[in-house]
Amino acid sequence: MYDIETFYAGLVEHGLILPTGIRGGYGRGAVFEKILRGFNELVSRTAAPDGAEEMTFPPIVARTLIEKVGYMNSFPQLAGSVHSFFGNEAQARDITSRTQAGERWEDLLDITEVMLTPAACYPVYPVFSGLLPNGGRLVTVLNWVYRHEPSDEPTRLQSFRMREYIRVGRSEDVVAWRDAWLLRSLELLRGLGLAAQSDVASDPFFGRAGKMMAANQVDQRLKFEILVPVISEEKPTAICSFNWHQDHFSSKFGIRNADESLASTACLGFGLERVTLALIKAHGYDPQRWPEAVRAQLSL
Numbered sequence: 532m533y534d535i536e537t538f539y540a541g542l543v544e545h546g547l548i549l550p551t552g553i554r555g556g557y558g559r560g561a562v563f564e565k566i567l568r569g570f571n572e573l574v575s576r577t578a579a580p581d582g583a584e585e586m587t588f589p590p591i592v593a594r595t596l597i598e599k600v601g602y603m604n605s606f607p608q609l610a611g612s613v614h615s616f617f618g619n620e621a622q623a624r625d626i627t628s629r630t631q632a633g634e635r636w637e638d639l640l641d642i643t644e645v646m647l648t649p650a651a652c653y654p655v656y657p658v659f660s661g662l663l664p665n666g667g668r669l670v671t672v673l674n675w676v677y678r679h680e681p682s683d684e685p686t687r688l689q690s691f692r693m694r695e696y697i698r699v700g701r702s703e704d705v706v707a708w709r710d711a712w713l714l715r716s717l718e719l720l721r722g723l724g725l726a727a728q729s730d731v732a733s734d735p736f737f738g739r740a741g742k743m744m745a746a747n748q749v750d751q752r753l754k755f756e757i758l759v760p761v762i763s764e765e766k767p768t769a770i771c772s773f774n775w776h777q778d779h780f781s782s783k784f785g786i787r788n789a790d791e792s793l794a795s796t797a798c799l800g801f802g803l804e805r806v807t808l809a810l811i812k813a814h815g816y817d818p819q820r821w822p823e824a825v826r827a828q829l830s831l
């Protein structure tokens with residue numbers, strides 16, 4: 532019933548995903564995209580009364596932003612860095628001959644000012660710098676993100692989309708917002724026939740010091756996830772995450788409440804490919820045969 536290879540083969544056979552040879556980098560067929568878009572729009576309709584500001588960023592961030600938020604201390608193993616060629620004619624000829632001979636050539640590249648966006652919310656925090664309006668702000672973004680975790684498992688991608696909401700303001704408002712969304716998301720996902728459960732969680736911080744950071748994150752209940760069985764019953768997949776960053780971002784970017792106190796931030800992110808795969812696992816490879824109530828909500 533839960534078998535990674537059979538599930539992957541079924542997704543390919545039904546044209547839902549298109550193998551590219553990249554682990555965790557497959558293409559998406561039209562039906563897969565229709566489900567994903569339907570879910571994203573359902574999220575928008577559900578959140579509409581909150582009046583979030585919509586922002587759009589490219590899937591790259593400033594290298595200085597990655598450095599400033601400490602991403603390379605916490606998650607160096609997941610980072611994606613953009614490099615390019617800055618050399619002369621002779622070095623360009625060297626690249627040509629080495630690539631054609633199947634030799635290594637990356638030492639002829641140098642780093643650019645950008646890295647791949649690791650979480651859709653990252654470009655938003657610098658925008659909040661300075662004094663916030665009374666009541667804080669609420670922003671929504673949708674973006675492609677990169678994580679270096681190549682895998683044959685269809686729910687673990689290197690490049691995927693996150694639909695996020697980001698709340699900034701006083702701690703009590705931010706935490707109340709996070710708690711309300713946890714219930715709202717569970718209801719939303721269960722309403723689509725998914726066996727969704729929430730749990731405290733931690734991020735995959737690197738190394739031995741990282742283990743302590745993860746334990747601290749659990750102790751302080753800073754991260755929650757909504758889990759659904761997709762490729763395993765015992766190890767359900769996180770399809771949505773809720774993070775309370777306390778003043779991690781606001782101290783770095785000088786984000787202050789209207790009364791000058793240091794602000795607090797939280798974000799929630801739906802992993803759109805994972806939600807799509809969870810729906811396919813729950814209802815089958817052909818959305819035309821899904822329960823009518825689910826199809827109606829997703830405009831399928």
Ligand code: ATP
Nearest residue numbers: 650686687688691769770771772774800801802805
């Ligand atoms: P932070 O802001 O602390 O980095 P975030 O909410 O922006 O956190 P995560 O909690 O790491 O980011 O991930 C958000 C969601 O993205 C997860 O709940 C999951 O659904 C999805 N996701 C994470 N990693 C992968 C992956 N490798 N492949 C597919 N989806 C993923």
Ligand code: ZN
Nearest residue numbers: 650652798800
């Ligand atoms: Zn986030």
